Amino acid sequence: QVQLVESGGGLVQPGGSLRLSCATSGSTLDYYAIGWFRQAPGKEREGVSCINSGDSITFYADSVKGRFAISRDNAKNTVYLQMNSLKPEDTAVYYCATAWGYYGCWPSKYDNWGQGTQVTVSS
16 A cells, blocks of 8 residues: 655745645555545545556646646655646645556546645635
């Protein structure tokens, strides 16, 4: 089982940037998809960005394309989410999660979750 620990959340003004980190341990990420998801109060959890292990193909929600970028550092066993041009509607708890043998970014397919980190975009 892969352990996941998110960090990097916080309060930022609209237009600002944050970088979230997801440190993994306990297993290699071979054959795992790993993704970032978010959940705002009263809303369903949604996929923000995901990356496959084998081919490193990435997926992005339409709402974040061109603003967010997912990347992985295999030497550090860490996955990042660089978030630029943040908007108030990006406010949510952000989670990283893994799915073995999966190819995509559908939340229900991910079965191993971190504890989440709060991102608040407000002036």
